[in-house]
Amino acid sequence: MIIRNDFPKLWAQIDIKDDIREKLIMHAEDILASDKFHLTSTFIQHGDVSVYEHCLMVAACAIKINEQLKIKCNERALIRGALLHDYFLYDWHEKSWENSIHGYTHPTKSLKNACHDFDLSAIERDMIKHHMFPLTPTPPRCREGALLCIADKFCALKETLKGKGELKKKRALNK
Numbered sequence: 001m002i003i004r005n006d007f008p009k010l011w012a013q014i015d016i017k018d019d020i021r022e023k024l025i026m027h028a029e030d031i032l033a034s035d036k037f038h039l040t041s042t043f044i045q046h047g048d049v050s051v052y053e054h055c056l057m058v059a060a061c062a063i064k065i066n067e068q069l070k071i072k073c074n075e076r077a078l079i080r081g082a083l084l085h086d087y088f089l090y091d092w093h094e095k096s097w098e099n100s101i102h103g104y105t106h107p108t109k110s111l112k113n114a115c116h117d118f119d120l121s122a123i124e125r126d127m128i129k130h131h132m133f134p135l136t137p138t139p140p141r142c143r144e145g146a147l148l149c150i151a152d153k154f155c156a157l158k159e160t161l162k163g164k165g166e167l168k169k170k171r172a173l174n175k
């Protein structure tokens with residue numbers, strides 16, 4: 001099994017249970033071991049959460065919902081699509097016109113990068129392309145994509161609220 005040296009180091013800061021970790025490695029070792037995917041750890045998604053951490057948490061959340069609600073998604077596709085759904089590889093917080101429409105454009109950019117770097121199934125491609133629904137008008141065509149939409153929004157909300165909470169705490173301490 002090929003695992004990059006800093007792979008465990010990155011995971012040490014992320015709260016993911018062992019059974020979920022095993023599933024991630026089993027279905028997406030090529031993604032997790034790639035230098036390009038590791039680049040996502042250098043970009044912030046929400047609050048102080050990196051894109052890397054966000055994508056891992058979304059994949060973990062999607063696995064849990066799939067198991068608990070017995071949705072019977074293709075687990076391999078669910079994990080791979082979730083890991084790569086925000087594979088846009090730039091800092092979207094920098095002020096620019098392009099970044100002002102990031103919410104609408106990053107699914108297509110992520111899909112282009114992901115197709116360039118990894119072998120993806122039709123389900124995985126559909127998941128990435130339509131994960132911002134309903135902000136982007138076309139819904140996903142598969143249940144894996146619908147589940148990704150839910151897991152992504154749930155994690156994004158959690159990360160944003162956590163970030164706001166920490167900002168409040170810092171402000172209160174500085175008073």
Ligand SMILES: [Fe+2]
Binds near residue numbers: 085086106107131132
């Ligand atoms: Fe996204």
Ligand SMILES: [Fe+2]
Binds near residue numbers: 058
């Ligand atoms: Fe996301």
